[in-house]
Amino acid sequence: MPAPEFPPRVELARRPTPLQYLARASERWGQGHRLWVKRDDLSGCLLSGNKVRKLEFIVAHALAEGYDTLITCGGVQSNHCRATAFAGAQLGLSVHLLLRGDEPAVSEGNFLLDQLAGATINCYPKRQYVSELPDLFAAWQTHYAGLGRKALAIPTGGSDGLGVWGYIAACEELAADLATAGIDRAHLVTATGSGGTQAGLALGVSLYDLSLTVWGVNVCDDEQYFLDKVAADTADWQARFPAAPTVTTETRVLDGYVGAGYGVADSEVFALIAELAALEGLLLDPVYTGKAFQGMLAELEAGRFRDCRDIVFLHTGGVFGVFPQAQQFEFAGAGGRG
Known part of the structure; x- marks a missing residue:
């Protein structure tokens, strides 16, 4: 399928963002899988994520x-x-x-x-x-x-039919990332909160024919909400850009990790954030990426990803969300490795 013709774009992000192998996290949690992170938290400083x-x-x-x-x-x-x-x-x-x-x-x-x-x-x-x-x-x-x-x-x-172009374009990067890393096929896990990132990834994977299975870990609402929202954003994209190629997409949601609600994380999430920060120097946040990473590890342990050696976690940013909840790390037992 030919590459899509993109609408106008203003250069704001630092692209491409790196794909980083998490050697110690793979040893700690991977159970034979290789864990990778697409560092979209490095897409900028104040314009990060x-x-x-x-x-x-x-x-x-x-x-x-x-x-x-x-x-x-x-x-x-x-x-x-x-x-x-x-x-x-x-x-x-x-x-x-x-x-x-x-x-x-x-x-x-x-x-x-x-x-x-x-x-x-x-x-x-x-x-x-x-x-x-x-x-x-x-x-x-x-x-x-x-x-x-x-x-x-x-x-x-x-998140709408215009915003989804951001992650359609990101799939062009991911194609190069996978080739450089020697990854033939992988599961790609992302936090999903408004649906647009997941919709763009689903479209991009189809448009670029990538061997990626995209999963969204919802941080609010439920599975049906995101099935509907991704479908709505995709339909909006098709309506706004009728000349774009017709593609078939799949929406997969890993439900059950919202916890007490949007923006509310339990002690296990804060402990995981602290452990990963000390283990890999990788900082997640309690609203989006912390919950999504926790969900990915739980699903990995349950055998969800057994058909594939490589798992890519999309780090969607959110570091500034750590600071208003800093006191929670005291109760989560945060600290160094000693």
Whole structure:
């Protein structure tokens, strides 16, 4: 199948990101498998993680269509909102963030960075946010139109038919990564929170005919939600880009690792984050990658990946989410190896 023709893109990320073999983690948890990590946490500093890949295409669209303001949404510690705030600052676009939850008493983590980037911020109680989000977007777009400005509404996580191009493009990198590492086929595991990364990976694997089986570990909601969301993002992509090749994709979700809810991790996740950091110098976060890595190891132990020697974990970033929950590591017994 010929490579897809990409829409306009703004160069924001440090690409390609490395594929790193985890020798000690493989010995510790691999049970004969080789564990790898695709280091998308190294896609930049303030624009780190998976969000910047999506924003390259979203911001290019905004510039091409004459938008001067970006409005987006997420939790108070949203990685996507922080990345959008800094992308806007770099490109001279105003950014307005609609955040779910009460305004923090102390500015830290991503919320602090949002403020430093000069974003306009409104925090809404969870119930109002969930029930009124489309109306909030519309009201603020109308507000900016009244000022003679043009505001683009970007959905949660930048996950829609435009944002999925970020991980379609990433599959071009993965093809080269696998060839260089001598990996014939592998399972690819990623955290999935808004669905766009998983949708892009599923499309990219088909478009580039990669021998990868993509699994999303949901960090919120449930399996059916993500089956529906990935299907919706894929349909949106096909509708927006009818000239793109027609492909068949599969959506696979490893459910059961949400814990007490989105953004809430148990002591086992914090202990795993600390152990992996000391073992490999690889830092996960308690909202996304910590839960996803825990889910991957549990499924590996249960025999889920027995048909394949290599397992690739996509590190989607989120390091700034560690700091607002730093006190949890005391209870998880974090510390060095002695």
